[in-house]
Amino acid sequence: MNINQRLENLRSLMADRKIDAYIIPTSDPHQSEYLSDHYKEREFISGFTGSAGTAVVTPTEAKVWTDSRYFLQAEKELAHSDFELMKMGDEDYPTVEEYLEENVNEFGKIAFNGNLFSVREYKKLSESMGSRTLVSDIDYISDLWKDRPDLRKDKAWILEEKYAGESTASKLSRIREEMDENGYDYYFIGAVEDICWLLNIRGNDIDYNPVVLCYMLISKDRAYLCIDQEKLDGETKDYLEANKIKIHSYNYIFTLLKDIPGKNRIFLDPARTNVAIYDAINSNVKVSTGTNITTNMKAIKNETEIANTKKAYIIDGVTLVKFFNWLEVGATTGTLNEYVASKKLHELRAENESFIEESFATIMGYKDNAAIVHYAPANVGSKTIRTEGMVLIDSGAHYKEGTTDITRTVALGTLNQAEKDDYTLVLKSHIALFLAKFKEKTTGARLDSIAKYPLWQAGKDFFHGTGHGVGYLLTVHEGPQRLGLGPGSEIEFKEHMFTSIEPGLYISNSHGIRIENQAVVQKALENEFGRFLEFENLTYVPIDTRPINVDMLTNEEINWINDYNQKCEEVLAAYLEGADLEYLKESCKQI
Numbered sequence: 133m134n135i136n137q138r139l140e141n142l143r144s145l146m147a148d149r150k151i152d153a154y155i156i157p158t159s160d161p162h163q164s165e166y167l168s169d170h171y172k173e174r175e176f177i178s179g180f181t182g183s184a185g186t187a188v189v190t191p192t193e194a195k196v197w198t199d200s201r202y203f204l205q206a207e208k209e210l211a212h213s214d215f216e217l218m219k220m221g222d223e224d225y226p227t228v229e230e231y232l233e234e235n236v237n238e239f240g241k242i243a244f245n246g247n248l249f250s251v252r253e254y255k256k257l258s259e260s261m262g263s264r265t266l267v268s269d270i271d272y273i274s275d276l277w278k279d280r281p282d283l284r285k286d287k288a289w290i291l292e293e294k295y296a297g298e299s300t301a302s303k304l305s306r307i308r309e310e311m312d313e314n315g316y317d318y319y320f321i322g323a324v325e326d327i328c329w330l331l332n333i334r335g336n337d338i339d340y341n342p343v344v345l346c347y348m349l350i351s352k353d354r355a356y357l358c359i360d361q362e363k364l365d366g367e368t369k370d371y372l373e374a375n376k377i378k379i380h381s382y383n384y385i386f387t388l389l390k391d392i393p394g395k396n397r398i399f400l401d402p403a404r405t406n407v408a409i410y411d412a413i414n415s416n417v418k419v420s421t422g423t424n425i426t427t428n429m430k431a432i433k434n435e436t437e438i439a440n441t442k443k444a445y446i447i448d449g450v451t452l453v454k455f456f457n458w459l460e461v462g463a464t465t466g467t468l469n470e471y472v473a474s475k476k477l478h479e480l481r482a483e484n485e486s487f488i489e490e491s492f493a494t495i496m497g498y499k500d501n502a503a504i505v506h507y508a509p510a511n512v513g514s515k516t517i518r519t520e521g522m523v524l525i526d527s528g529a530h531y532k533e534g535t536t537d538i539t540r541t542v543a544l545g546t547l548n549q550a551e552k553d554d555y556t557l558v559l560k561s562h563i564a565l566f567l568a569k570f571k572e573k574t575t576g577a578r579l580d581s582i583a584k585y586p587l588w589q590a591g592k593d594f595f596h597g598t599g600h601g602v603g604y605l606l607t608v609h610e611g612p613q614r615l616g617l618g619p620g621s622e623i624e625f626k627e628h629m630f631t632s633i634e635p636g637l638y639i640s641n642s643h644g645i646r647i648e649n650q651a652v653v654q655k656a657l658e659n660e661f662g663r664f665l666e667f668e669n670l671t672y673v674p675i676d677t678r679p680i681n682v683d684m685l686t687n688e689e690i691n692w693i694n695d696y697n698q699k700c701e702e703v704l705a706a707y708l709e710g711a712d713l714e715y716l717k718e719s720c721k722q723i
């Protein structure tokens with residue numbers, strides 16, 4: 133069945149209940165960023181494979197909204213169907229709400245699957261739809277998707293305290309202290325990465341995210357975990373029971389919520405709670421909302437998590453030096469392409485004893501493909517990598533020691549002046565945040581301006597976030613903080629938060645550049661003017677100096693890049709030998 137046939141069948145179902153618009157979000161019941169194959173409904177109906185977007189189908193039109201990371205990808209993938217790309221953030225395109233307001237009559241019906249729609253999104257939609265009816269109990273995609281992949285049954289596993297750094301009992305105690313301070317009788321958690329962090333367990337339910345699908349409800353004296361119990365072996369069950377966690381089946385959460393006595397107060401995160409869950413709560417129960425308590429707690433890394441992450445970056449740094457040496461040799465043969473190179477990087481990472489899986493699909497764009505922000509090479513159609521131009525590689529891994537996320541743009545041959553200047557601007561933007569000291573309580577939006585200043589000076593910009601929080605063996609993109617604009621940019625940066633720092637510049641049909649390190653927020657100084665913070669680097673992979681236009685750098689920036697590459701050599705040299713060691717030394721030469 134092709135995409136247009138699926139659309140025709142969906143519209144037939146819509147007509148039976150006189151539905152004027154059907155919304156298909158990119159979501160699962162936990163509002164996860166990455167989805168198991170079972171929940172890729174928007175991809176099924178539209179053919180667009182990006183990790184973010186919303187599809188809307190009416191009797192006569194079909195649209196997909198996505199952000200700037202995926203504009204080029206979406207244009208290609210939607211080209212052979214009746215779906216039309218709607219560019220989020222572009223003033224020439226309406227938002228989903230504006231489109232529905234314009235195209236659904238004032239007494240029309242708008243439907244969606246409430247299990248996949250967050251309370252926050254429902255409220256946003258409801259406030260703008262006036263007298264239109266919202267129907268949240270329709271699951272059309274399940275009717276259409278006959279060969280839908282099954283949910284995984286892999287076993288969950290325990291993350292030992294030597295990696296986690298804090299016991300489940302301690303975390304539960306801290307949660308209950310906050311519940312008590314705020315008068316919450318119950319706390320519902322729908323975010324699976326928060327539950328896994330709290331319980332010090334991990335799983336294999338979603339590619340690139342070592343988590344297990346589950347819900348949790350915490351009271352003042354009890355804690356309930358709702359999970360497919362086939363995923364728990366004897367050891368994990370014993371561990372949870374020893375921590376006084378009551379285990380129930382996955383859907384039993386609806387019973388638990390319905391059974392909460394009236395006049396109690398429950399706290400939940402509307403961005404990570406689906407509409408079906410919310411509707412199950414007894415109407416006499418008082419609901420308080422906000423960012424998950426666990427989200428704020430896990431954003432502040434403990435000393436064990438920081439120390440282990442540093443070890444993970446040594447493992448990853450050694451692997452990437454080996455890879456880049458292999459890549460540059462391979463480029464001289466004329467037989468190497470983007471897809472083969474991405475598979476080689478996976479193989480090298482998998483050789484490490486503590487490797488678990490990649491933390492996201494490797495982005496590997498050569499020359500003009502690098503201008504596609506989230507370009508993932510395919511087996512068919514990948515570019516041959518040669519000794520010319522630049523290649524952008526954004527990749528990461530989950531190790532037992534922690535999670536990595538790193539981007540390097542590497543010159544494989546002679547570059548033109550525009551490529552050199554653009555590379556240098558991105559490098560200046562990257563360095564700007566590592567040189568910065570900033571007052572405590574500074575938000576991500578303000579820090580974003582520091583990073584972008586060198587680019588703005590040249591009349592250039594990029595349109596993705598400058599940085600995101602990074603989870604500890606959980607999700608590579610972790611809130612609540614964000615370097616950039618949009619949700620999370622108002623969050624204050626605090627000591628021991630992790631963040632990526634990844635400015636870029638993308639010139640369509642020419643080249644793309646991004647340089648990314650991970651950092652931890654540390655105290656810089658304290659005086660009569662207050663407490664100041666700074667970013668401590670965690671990543672050690674040489675930054676390519678061959679594309680740099682040195683005339684564009686200040687002495688301070690030159691010193692930073694020289695010091696950084698020298699530190700890379702000091703940290704990694706003991707783990708390398710032969711040609712790989714020589715490649716490291718050559719890459720770390722001073723400018």
